[in-house]
Amino acid sequence: MLSIETRALTKNFSVPEKDPGLWGSVKSLFNRRWRQVRAVDSVSIKIEEGELVGFLGANGAGKTTTLKMLSGLLTPTSGEAVVLGHVPWKRKSAFQRRFSLVMGQRTQLWWEIPALETFRLNQVIYGLSDADYKKNLGELVDLLELQDCLSVPVKKLSLGQRMRAELAAALLHKPALLLLDEPTLGLDVVMQQKVRAFIKEYNKRNKATILLTSHNMDDVVELCPRVIVIELGRLLYDGPLAQLVSRYADHKIIRAVFDREVKAADLAHLGTVVEDGGLKAVLQVPRGQVSARAAKLLQGFPVVDLTIDEVPIDDIVRRIFTHK
Amino acid sequence: MIRKYWTAYAISLQETLQRRSSLLMDRVGGVAIIVSLYYFWKALLGTKPSFLGYSGEQMLSYVLVMNILRSFVFTGRGWQLVGEISSGRISSYLVRPISYHGYTLALDLAQKTVHLAAAFLEVGVLIAAIGARVYLPHSLSTWLLFSVSVAVSSLLFFFMEFMVSSLAFWTSESGGPLFCFELGLQFAAGTFFPLDVLPHSLQKALAMTPFPYMVFFPINIYLERMAPAEAVKILGIQAVWLAFFVWAATAVWKLGLSNYSAEGG
Amino acid sequence: MIRRYWRIWIQMAQMSLQAQLAYPLGSFGFLIGKLMRLFFFFAFVIAIFRHTDTMAGYSLLDMAVFFLTFNLVDMTAQIFFRGIYGARRAVSDGDFDFYLIQPCSPLFRMAFTTVDFLDVATILPVLLMIGIVFARLPAGLGLGRYALYTLLTFNGIGIAMAIHIFVAGLAVRTQELENTIWIYRDIMFMGKFPVDIYGGAARWVLTLVIPIAVMVTFPAKALLGILSPAWTVYALALCAVFLAASLGFWLDSVKRYTSSSS
Numbered sequence: 064m065l066s067i068e069t070r071a072l073t074k075n076f077s078v079p080e081k082d083p084g085l086w087g088s089v090k091s092l093f094n095r096r097w098r099q100v101r102a103v104d105s106v107s108i109k110i111e112e113g114e115l116v117g118f119l120g121a122n123g124a125g126k127t128t129t130l131k132m133l134s135g136l137l138t139p140t141s142g143e144a145v146v147l148g149h150v151p152w153k154r155k156s157a158f159q160r161r162f163s164l165v166m167g168q169r170t171q172l173w174w175e176i177p178a179l180e181t182f183r184l185n186q187v188i189y190g191l192s193d194a195d196y197k198k199n200l201g202e203l204v205d206l207l208e209l210q211d212c213l214s215v216p217v218k219k220l221s222l223g224q225r226m227r228a229e230l231a232a233a234l235l236h237k238p239a240l241l242l243l244d245e246p247t248l249g250l251d252v253v254m255q256q257k258v259r260a261f262i263k264e265y266n267k268r269n270k271a272t273i274l275l276t277s278h279n280m281d282d283v284v285e286l287c288p289r290v291i292v293i294e295l296g297r298l299l300y301d302g303p304l305a306q307l308v309s310r311y312a313d314h315k316i317i318r319a320v321f322d323r324e325v326k327a328a329d330l331a332h333l334g335t336v337v338e339d340g341g342l343k344a345v346l347q348v349p350r351g352q353v354s355a356r357a358a359k360l361l362q363g364f365p366v367v368d369l370t371i372d373e374v375p376i377d378d379i380v381r382r383i384f385t386h387k
Numbered sequence: 388m389i390r391k392y393w394t395a396y397a398i399s400l401q402e403t404l405q406r407r408s409s410l411l412m413d414r415v416g417g418v419a420i421i422v423s424l425y426y427f428w429k430a431l432l433g434t435k436p437s438f439l440g441y442s443g444e445q446m447l448s449y450v451l452v453m454n455i456l457r458s459f460v461f462t463g464r465g466w467q468l469v470g471e472i473s474s475g476r477i478s479s480y481l482v483r484p485i486s487y488h489g490y491t492l493a494l495d496l497a498q499k500t501v502h503l504a505a506a507f508l509e510v511g512v513l514i515a516a517i518g519a520r521v522y523l524p525h526s527l528s529t530w531l532l533f534s535v536s537v538a539v540s541s542l543l544f545f546f547m548e549f550m551v552s553s554l555a556f557w558t559s560e561s562g563g564p565l566f567c568f569e570l571g572l573q574f575a576a577g578t579f580f581p582l583d584v585l586p587h588s589l590q591k592a593l594a595m596t597p598f599p600y601m602v603f604f605p606i607n608i609y610l611e612r613m614a615p616a617e618a619v620k621i622l623g624i625q626a627v628w629l630a631f632f633v634w635a636a637t638a639v640w641k642l643g644l645s646n647y648s649a650e651g652g
Numbered sequence: 653m654i655r656r657y658w659r660i661w662i663q664m665a666q667m668s669l670q671a672q673l674a675y676p677l678g679s680f681g682f683l684i685g686k687l688m689r690l691f692f693f694f695a696f697v698i699a700i701f702r703h704t705d706t707m708a709g710y711s712l713l714d715m716a717v718f719f720l721t722f723n724l725v726d727m728t729a730q731i732f733f734r735g736i737y738g739a740r741r742a743v744s745d746g747d748f749d750f751y752l753i754q755p756c757s758p759l760f761r762m763a764f765t766t767v768d769f770l771d772v773a774t775i776l777p778v779l780l781m782i783g784i785v786f787a788r789l790p791a792g793l794g795l796g797r798y799a800l801y802t803l804l805t806f807n808g809i810g811i812a813m814a815i816h817i818f819v820a821g822l823a824v825r826t827q828e829l830e831n832t833i834w835i836y837r838d839i840m841f842m843g844k845f846p847v848d849i850y851g852g853a854a855r856w857v858l859t860l861v862i863p864i865a866v867m868v869t870f871p872a873k874a875l876l877g878i879l880s881p882a883w884t885v886y887a888l889a890l891c892a893v894f895l896a897a898s899l900g901f902w903l904d905s906v907k908r909y910t911s912s913s914s
Contacts, residue, residue, distance in 0.1 A: 076910060134753050136911045156755035164753050171750040173667055175674035180667050187659040188756045216674065416838030422854060423842040430708040430849035431700065439703060517851060563681015570685050574692045584699045 065145070066240055066272035067110040067133060072142035074103040074128050102128040104296035105142065112239075113270045115263075117277065117287030117304070119383050125296040126276040127166075130242050133274070134164040147240055160189055163233040167245030170229055172217045178228040179213045182235060189236040196235065203231040206261055223254035230261065241265070243275035247282055259285055280380045292383055304376070311383070312374040315353050317346045319360060320368040333360055391485060392493040399497035414505045421454045421513065424579065439583045445610050448522035449581055451510050452606050457578060458506035460541045460601060462498045463548035464491040465565050472555040472647070481644070488549070488640075495545060524611055532618045533609045539625045540601040543632060547572075547597070550636040556643030577603030597628040660756060664765035668734075672769060679770060686774045690723065693844065694781075708849045714876060716785045718846045720778060721872040725805060726840055727775045729812035735766035736816045736833050739823035748824065749911055759902055762820050763813075793877070800884070801875040807891045808867035814894035821898070821905035843868040866890055 077097040103125040110116055120126050131137045133144060135151035135158070144151060149158035172181045186196045204210060207227040212220055220228065226246070234241070246262065247255040263286060266273050277283055283290060283304070290307055292300040300310055317334065320343055327339040330346060333356045338345035348356045353371060360366060403410060428446050432438055438446060468491065471477045480487050514521060524530055551568045558564075573579065575598035582590055582603045593599050600621065608618045672679045697719060701712040710718070735742075739762055742748045751758040819832045839862055842850070847858045847865040859865040866887045873879040 131749075131911050136749050136752050137909070138907060154752065159753060159755040162753075164749075166746070166749070169746045169749065171747070173671060175671040176667060180663075180670065184660070184663050184667065185754075187656065187663050188754050190656055190755075412832060412835050415835045419835075419839040420841050423845065423850075426850045426854065427845055429851075430845075431704065433708075558677050563675075563678035563683075563685070565681075567681050567685040567688060570689055570692075580696055580700075584696065584703070586699070586702075 064112045065109055066112045066114070067108065067144070067146050067274070069109075069133070069144040070107050070142055071105045072103060072107070072129065072132060072144055073101070073105050073140050074125075074132060074137060075140045076100050076102055101296055103132070103139070103293075106293065106296075106298045108291055108298065108301060110272060110274065112272055113266070114289060115266045115273045115287055116275070117283040117290040118274055118293070119276070119283065119290055119380065120293040120299075121384055124293045126293060127244055128296075129293070130164065130244055130274070130276065134162065134242055135159075136164075160236060161238055162240040162242065163236070163238040164242045165229060165233045165244065165246060167226070167243075167248035170217070170225065171232055172225065172228060174218050175216055177214045178209075178217055178220075178232065181217075181232050182213075185232055185235050191236060199235050199237060200231070203234055206264060207231055208257070223250050223257075226250060226254070226258060227261075230258070234265065237269060239269075239271055241271055241273045243273065243277075245277055246275060247277060247279045255279065255281065262286060278384055280377055280384075283380055284376060294383075308373045308376055308379055311379045312350070314347045314349050314374065316372045316374060317348055317353070317357060317360065318370045318372065319344050319346070319364070319366050322365045322367050325364055330360075330364075392489050395490055395493040396497045399494040400500060403498055403501045410501065410505070413502070414509060417454060417457065417506070418509050418513070421450055421509070424450045424453075425513075425517075425519070439581065440612075441581065441583075441610075442522075444520050444522050445612070446581075447519055448610060449606055451513070451519065451521055452609055453578060453602060454510055455503070455506045456537065456540075456602050456605065458502035459499055459537060460544050461569075461573070461578075462495060462502055463545050463552075464495050465548040465552035465569075466562070467491065467494075468549065468552040469555045469562055469565060472552075477647075488637075491549075492545060499541070522610055524609060526611075528615055529608065529611055529618075532615070532622065533605060536600075536605040536608055536618075536622055536625060539622065539629055540605055543597060543601060543625065543629050544572075546629070546632040546636040550632060550639050553636070553639045553643045556647045572598055572601075575599070576601040577606070581606075597632070600625045600628060657756075657760065660760075661765060664761075665767040668765075668767050669769050683770045683773055686770065687777065690774065690777065694719070708846065710846060710848075713785065713788060714872075715846075716781075717789075717875060718869065718872045719844055720782050720785060721805065721875075722840075722843045722868040723778045724775070724782065725808040725812060725868050725871075726843070727771050727778060728809050729816065731768050731771040731775065733763050733813060733816040734768040734771075735761070735763050736820050736823075738766065739763075739820045739833070740827065743823050743827050746911070748909075752906075752909075758906065759817065759820065763816055789875075793875070797875055797877060800879075801871050804871035804874050804879075804884070804887060807887055808871060810891040811863055811867050811894050814891070814898040817895075817898040817902050821902040824902075824909050825905040827910075840864060846872070863890055863894075 076099070078100055080096045080098050106125075106129060118126050118129070128137065132139050133146055133151055135154045138152040147158055147161050149155055151158065172178050182196075182200060185191075191199070204213070207230060209224075209227055209231060212224045212228055217225060217228070230246070243262070247258050250258065259282060262273060262275070265271060275282065275286070287304060289302065290300070290304050291298065292307070292311075300307060302310070314334075316337075322342075324341040325344065327336045327344070330336050330339070330344055334346040334348035336344060337347055346356075346360075357369065357371060361369065425447060428438075428450060432443050432446060436443065441449065468477075471480075477487075480490065510521075513519060524533070548565070548568070551565055554564055555562075575593055575596065577599060582593060582599055585593070604613075604621045604625075607613055608621065613621070697715055698712070700707070701715075705711070707715065742751070742762060748758065748762065751761040754761075815836055816833075819836065822832050842858060843864040847855050847869045850858060855865070870879055870883065870887050874884065
C-alpha cells in the first residue's frame with residue numbers, strides 16, 4: 064500500500080524586497096514590493112508503506128517545504144498529495160493521529176518544566192488510554208534510554224537528551240508515518256549513532272514509513288536504501304542509493320601504480336589528474352571513455368597495477384549538499 | 388571612536404523603520420491613551436474655567452506635551468538588557484571593543500528619534516482633528532529651560548532603567564521588577580495625571596524622589612507655572628539625580644558583571 | 653470530544669502554572685505590578701473626586717462601577733485568553749506548526765490553553781471591591797438589573813474573545829504583528845471611563861467599531877438603569893456577529909499560513 068503519493072506538487076512563496084540602506088528602509092515603510100519564489104516545483108513521488116527514504120538536497124532546495132506540505136502545515140499552490148489515504152492540508156484528525164513530524168531545530172517540549180508533562184499533554188491530545196500510554200512510553204524510554212531525563216526541566220537537558228525526548232513525544236501515539244527533518248543536527252557522534260539505531264529499529268518494529276532529510280551523510284548511507292534528490296525545488300533523482308552514483312557521477316576513477324616515475328603532465332591528456340605521487344596516480348575520466356583511456360594508459364606507461372572505481376558515494380552526497 | 392556608535396545608531400534607525408507594524412502598533416497605543424486622558428480632563432473641566440490651578444488650555448496641553456515627553460523620555464533599553472543577560476548573549480558584547488552603555492544609548496537614541504517624530508505627528512493630527520488648542524510658552528528662556536530639562540530627564544531614565552535591569556545579573560529574571568519599576572515610575576512621574584491631584588503630604592514625599600523631575604516638573608516649566616528661578620532650581624536637582632544614577636548604574640553594572648563572570652554565566 | 657478538550661485544558665493550565673512557578677521572582681514582580689496599577693488608578697479616581705463632586709454627571713460611586721466592570725471584563729479575558737499574547741512568538745518559533753499537525757483545534761491551543769494564574773490573584777481584589785461597591789448601591793435595584801449586568805458582562809467577555817481570535821488570526825497571517833494585542837490593551841484603556849466622556853466621533857467609534865463601550869460601559873449602565881432595551885439587543889447581536897466574523901477570519905488566515913522558513 065502507498066503511504067505517500069504526490070502529483071506535481073508545487074509551492075510558491077511571496078517574499079518582500081527592500082533596497083539596501085536607510086533610504087530603502089524608509090521606502091519600504093510605505094511601499095513594499097513582493098517577489099514570487101517557487102520553493103517546490105512539480106514534485107511527484109510515491110512511497111510504499113514501511114519504506115525508509117532519504118530526502119536530499121542543498122539548503123533551500125525545497126525539502127522542508129515539501130515535508131510541511133506532506134504534514135498539512137502548508138497548502139500547495141498547485142498539485143495533489145495523498146498521505147495515509149488523506150489529503151494532508153485538510154488536517155483531518157484521523158490523519159493527524161497516524162503521523163508525526165520531528166524538526167531538528169524545533170521543540171514541542173515545554174522549556175521550563177519536565178518532558179513528562181509534555182508527554183501527558185500528548186496523551187490527552189491524541190486521546191491515548193492510560194494503558195496504551197504506559198506501554199508506549201515504557202517502550203520508548205527503554206529504546207531511547209530516557210530513564211534519567213523524564214523529571215528534569217527540559218532546559219536542563221543536553222542537546223542529545225532533548226532530541227531523544229523530542230522523538231519520544233512525537234512517537235507516543237505510534238504513528239504509521241514519521242517525517243524527520245534533520246534529526247541528528249548538532250548531536251555528537253555517539254548520540255548520532257544512537258538516534259540512527261533508534262530510527263532503524265522503529266522502522267523495523269512498527270513497519271512505519273519514514274521520510275528523513277539530513278545533512279549528515281552517515282544518516283543517509285546507513286539508513287536509507289532509497290533516496291530522493293531535490294534541487295531548486297525540482298525532483299532530480301528518485302531511486303536506490305546505490306544507483307545514485309551512476310546517475311550523478313559523470314566520471315569514474317582510475318588508479319594506477321607504475322614501476323618508474325611518471326610526470327603528471329604526461330598523463331593530462333588521459334583525464335584530470337587528482338593525485339600524482341610519481342609512482343602512483345589517480346585520474347578522473349569521463350564515464351563513457353573509461354575503457355579506451357585505460358587501454359591507452361596500459362599501452363603508453365609502465366603500469367604495474369590498475370583499478371577502476373566508482374566515485375565514492377560520500378563525494379556524491381556531499382556534492383548534492385553543496386549544490387555543485 | 389564616535390563612528391561606531393553612529394553606525395549603531397544608523398542601523399538601529401533602519402531596523403526600527405523596517406519593523407513598521409511594530410512601530411505603528413506602539414504609536415496607536417499611545418494615541419489611545421492621550422485621547423482618553425484628553426477627554427477625561429475635558430469632561431472633568433466641564434464648564435469650569437480652571438481645575439487645580441490649571442487653566443483648561445494648560446490642562447489639556449499637559450496631556451499633549453506628556454505624549455511627546457513619553458516618547459522621548461520613556462524609551463529605554465532595559466528589556467533588551469534583561470533579555471541579553473538571561474540568555475547569556477551579553478557575553479558577546481563584553482568581548483568587543485565597544486562600551487555597552489554607549490552602544491545601547493546609541494540604539495536608544497535611534498528609537499527616540501523615530502518615536503519623537505511620530506509623537507509630533509500624532510499631536511499635530513489630534514490638534515487638527517479635535518480642534519485642541521495648545522499652550523505655547525511665551526518666552527524664549529522657557530523653551531531653553533524646557534529642552535535642557537527634557538534632555539536631562541531622558542538620560543536620567545536611561546540610567547535608572549539600566550540600573551534596575553542590571554538586577555538580572557543576580558536573578559536572571561528581572562522582568563518582573565522592571566515591570567513594577569516602570570509602572571510605579573510612570574505614575575509617580577506624573578505621566579497619567581498632574582501630581583497636584585494628590586494630597587499635599589504625598590506630593591511632598593514624591594518631591595524627595597527623582598520621579599517628579601522626569602515629567603511633572605518639566606511640563607510645569609513648559610506651562611510656565613513656575614518662575615524662571617524655580618525652574619533653574621529644578622534643573623539643578625535633576626542634575627544631582629542624574630549624577631547619582633550614572634554612578635549607581637555603573638556601580639551595579641560592575642558588581643553584576645563580576646558576579647556574572649564568577650558564576651561562569 | 654468535549655471531555656478530551658476539557659482534559660487538554662486542565663493539563664495545559666497545570667503546565668502553565670508550573671512554568672510560572674519556575675520563575676517565582678519574575679512572576680511575583682508582575683503580580684505586584686498589576687496590583688499596583690489597580691491600586692494607583694483607584695487612588696487617582698478617588699483623589700480626583702476630592703476636588704469635584706460629579707464628572708460628566710456621574711458620582712464617585714457610579715465611576716467606581718464603571719471602573720470595576722472594566723477590570724472584571726478585562727481581567728477575565730486576560731486570564732483565559734492569555735495564549736494570544738504569545739501568538740506571534742508561537743508562529744515565529746514554530747510552535748504553531750505543532751499545533752497544526754496535532755489532532756486538537758489549533759485555535760483552541762493558541763488562544764485558550766495558557767492560563768494566567770497571576771491574573772486570578774489580581775481579580776480577587778476586584779471582586780472584593782465590586783462587593784463593597786454593590787453594597788453601597790441604593791437598595792431595591794431588583795434582581796433583574798443584576799441579572800442583566802451579569803448577562804452583559806459575559807457578553808462583553810464574548811466580544812473580548814472575538815477580538816482575541818482576530819488578533820490570533822493576524823499573527824498567523826502576517827507573522828509580524830507582534831504588538832496587535834497591545835493595541836487592544838491600550839485602546840481598552842479608554843474603557844476605564846464611561847464612554848460618555850468622549851467627544852461625538854470617538855464615542856460612536858467606541859460603540860460601533862471598536863466596541864469597548866459595549867464590552868465594559870454597557871453592563872455598568874444596565875446596572876445603573878440607564879441602558880435602553882434597544883441598546884441591550886444591539887449588544888447581544890454585536891457579540892454574535894463579532895464571534896462569527898472573527899472565527900471566519902481565523903479559518904481563512906490558517907488557510908493562508910506560510911510556516912516560517914527552515
